[in-house]
Amino acid sequence: MQELIFKSDDILVMNLINYFITEEDYNPMIIHGISGEIWLENLDKDYKIVRIVSHHIHNKEQLDFDKFKLGKIIKQVKKKTFTFKMNVLNIYTDIENKDILSDNDIFLKEEKDIDDPKLTSIFPNIVNKTKHKEKGIEYFVKMSNNINNKTEERGKMAEKIFSYKKPIVTYSIIALCIFIFICMYIFGNGSLDKLTLISFGANLDSLVKEGQIYRLITCIFLHIGLFHLLCNMYSLYVIGKEIENLYGKIKYLCIFLGSGICGSLFSIAFTHNTISAGASGAIFGLLGSLLYFGYYYRAYLGNTIKRSVLPVIIINLAIGFTASSIDNAAHIGGLVGGILLSMMIGVPGKSSKKDKINGTILTIIYLAFICYLAFYR
Numbered sequence: 001m002q003e004l005i006f007k008s009d010d011i012l013v014m015n016l017i018n019y020f021i022t023e024e025d026y027n028p029m030i031i032h033g034i035s036g037e038i039w040l041e042n043l044d045k046d047y048k049i050v051r052i053v054s055h056h057i058h059n060k061e062q063l064d065f066d067k068f069k070l071g072k073i074i075k076q077v078k079k080k081t082f083t084f085k086m087n088v089l090n091i092y093t094d095i096e097n098k099d100i101l102s103d104n105d106i107f108l109k110e111e112k113d114i115d116d117p118k119l120t121s122i123f124p125n126i127v128n129k130t131k132h133k134e135k136g137i138e139y140f141v142k143m144s145n146n147i148n149n150k151t152e153e154r155g156k157m158a159e160k161i162f163s164y165k166k167p168i169v170t171y172s173i174i175a176l177c178i179f180i181f182i183c184m185y186i187f188g189n190g191s192l193d194k195l196t197l198i199s200f201g202a203n204l205d206s207l208v209k210e211g212q213i214y215r216l217i218t219c220i221f222l223h224i225g226l227f228h229l230l231c232n233m234y235s236l237y238v239i240g241k242e243i244e245n246l247y248g249k250i251k252y253l254c255i256f257l258g259s260g261i262c263g264s265l266f267s268i269a270f271t272h273n274t275i276s277a278g279a280s281g282a283i284f285g286l287l288g289s290l291l292y293f294g295y296y297y298r299a300y301l302g303n304t305i306k307r308s309v310l311p312v313i314i315i316n317l318a319i320g321f322t323a324s325s326i327d328n329a330a331h332i333g334g335l336v337g338g339i340l341l342s343m344m345i346g347v348p349g350k351s352s353k354k355d356k357i358n359g360t361i362l363t364i365i366y367l368a369f370i371c372y373l374a375f376y377r
Contacts, residue, residue: 017147028040092106177221202218205272239287243256
């Protein structure tokens with residue numbers, strides 16, 4: 001009969017992994033070409049990376065090389081996750097001379113060392129949460145089950161958020177915009193005619209200030225010319241489906257309409273005696289919402305945000321500043337509105353109650369500010 005023997009540092013490392021994953025919501029990271037190290041990330045924490053190094057460190061030269069290698073990897077992680085500052089907590093379990101470590105490094109040789117003051121100052125509950133009565137294989141099984149359960153829980157949450165749902169609201173908005181566009185030709189003189197646009201609810205500062213507040217919403221569904229309609233409907237088809245999928249139908253509709261209204265108010269504030277219409281303010285709000293969502297899930301969407309979303313926003317704003325026919329004020333108003341509304345509504349699985357309260361307060365302040373600019377300045 002064979003007997004499994006576990007070394008004290010095996011138990012220590014497993015205990016630390018179990019704690020950081022199940023209690024502090026860290027996720028394991030896969031770093032290619034690295035052995036004897038466990039990398040865990042939680043971008044919402046002060047220490048976004050916890051690194052547990054179990055391979056032997058002989059001397060300061062080897063430690064310096066370890067730090068050099070660490071710096072190279074962290075630089076890549078920061079680019080991928082769109083993170084400017086990344087604090088790393090290094091926990092070493094096998095080092096020849098602990099005096100060569102820097103002040104920010106932690107050395108733990110056995111489980112009893114977990115009460116290290118530097119570690120407990122960062123994670124005050126770590127001592128209590130890592131206590132256990134089980135021994136050897138019994139404890140390994142318990143920790144493995146805990147980690148598997150946490151992983152399964154995260155998997156279900158990710159599936160709920162990222163799994164495909166039919167974008168009924170997006171399709172409905174597109175259908176409504178096309179229907180109204182056709183109606184402008186059937187019951188009016190077309191989408192390029194000023195009187196037709198006004199009669200169908202286009203945005204015009206003088207009329208809104210006279211009390212026709214409904215124009216702040218109706219103008220979102222009007223478009224001036226076929227090219228304008230096709231561009232906005234294609235953008236909505238691409239972006240709207242993603243936001244509806246991530247936030248859900250009701251929250252998505254709130255972001256779309258709220259961003260559109262913010263864009264309409266900004267348009268009134270900065271353009272005068274000009275007829276404006278279109279869903280572009282609301283679409284910019286959806287881009288802002290995607291930015292906010294991507295911030296919380298930047299471990300997964302960091303590259304997409306940098307390579308796709310930000311360039312689209314910057315290019316479109318730049319075009320808006322150079323083309324007099326484009327209502328860039330509506331774009332900016334919608335973009336900021338989309339970010340704040342998303343903060344108020346909250347990112348599924350990430351936003352805390354405090355985040356939502358702060359988002360609500362900022363959204364109210366923002367709306368009050370742009371209403372002042374639009375109506376009282």
